[in-house]
Amino acid sequence: MSTQTESAKRRGQAFAGALAGVAIVVVLTVVFFVVKNNDSDKTPVASTQPAASQPAAAQPTDAAPSEPAAPTAQAQPSAAAVNTPAALSKEPEVKAGGTTKLTKLVKTTLVAGTGPAVQKGQTVTANYKLVKYATGEVMDSSWSRGTPFSTQIGVGAVIQGWDEGIVGLKVGSRTQLDVPEALAYPGQGDLRFVVDVLAAQ
Template sequence: MSDRVQSPEQPGSTSQRRPTKQERRAAAEAAAAQASATRVRRQRLAGGIAGVVLVGVAFAALIVLPDVFERRAESNAARAASEQSASPEQPAGTPPAEQPGGTPPPSAPAGDAPNPAAPSGDPEAPPDRPTGDFDPRLAERPAVEKGSGALTKLVVTPLIQGTGPAVQRGQTIAVNYVGVSFETGKEFDASWNRGEPFQTQIGVGAVLPGWDQGLVGIKVGSRVRLDIPTELAYGPDPGNNPAGPLRFVVDVLGIKPETGQ
């Protein structure tokens, strides 16, 4: 009886019918909404990964960069120290050996040492190097040979004639010089070895008598040869100083202002 009560399914029933237009539209909207949600999730995931990467890079920079800067600063400091230690220190001016009787050799007085660091415009410092109309040969170290014959008196031989003012007794002058033994030509002292001119007073006993007598009247810009006999050099008992007659080639580079008498 129950089989008869149930009616067989008729063609066109709900299980076999095509979806309507509204159902298709609803399905399309649902699919679009799901795709949009998926896309949003992917964008959020990509943004999160990028943020994590940026945070990692920033953290690494905070750790690494200070160390890089510190190493670079240490490297620069080490290089500067190496360059400074590699630069040869300029020795202090060393004049010819001590004159007998306690009289100092060609050297500046203790309280008036040369000041090579003084600017060229300083009126208190004579020029360190030839300038202006000076003969360019004064920039070159002279070759000094031994003398010949017996030297019994001071001989002053001009080698380059300067055009500046003449040196007067009591003035402080700046000079370059080479000193050798007159008899052998062996060098015993030279301002050129120290890389700076030598300053001293002339005519007041601060240097060898041969300098005091031979440089007065010499014009600035001149180069002269002084052949000095023993009695006007270090005398017959020179001690540790060079013995016998001496030969100097002296370049007169400048006069310290207001030192004339």
């Protein structure tokens, strides 16, 4: 066999060996990523409540305002045990307030509560119904979701109208909160809430 033939044969073997080495590296890389992805799929994911289903604190934005869904951008805290009084067992009918612009928060007691007064920083569990103040159009309601809403109050977790309006209310009360736009959602106008305070802890 000639030296030229042997040299060509060696080059071919070296090339084949290099290709085999590259193939092994590719296979190992693929296996590594497949195993890693399978492990990451098993990582527990924290459950969160959709922000759109709560009375969220208003965030400053240049974008067009979205419809407010409820008074928290934060996840709902654990609800306190609730013993709903008979006077709060039926969904309230909420009417329009009129076309006069609100200049301040107005609280009107509809059902007097007999429980303790809500303190700043407590977690409140409440049913509420929200309408546009001028027209009475329903914008949101915990009644329609079939579950009360829980949030920490007085700490900026919800709109200012709730933080100012709910502190001091008694558990077991039903209160109408007429909230000027400045204490609610930019671009949504004045609002009327009827809030049933079911528990506070």
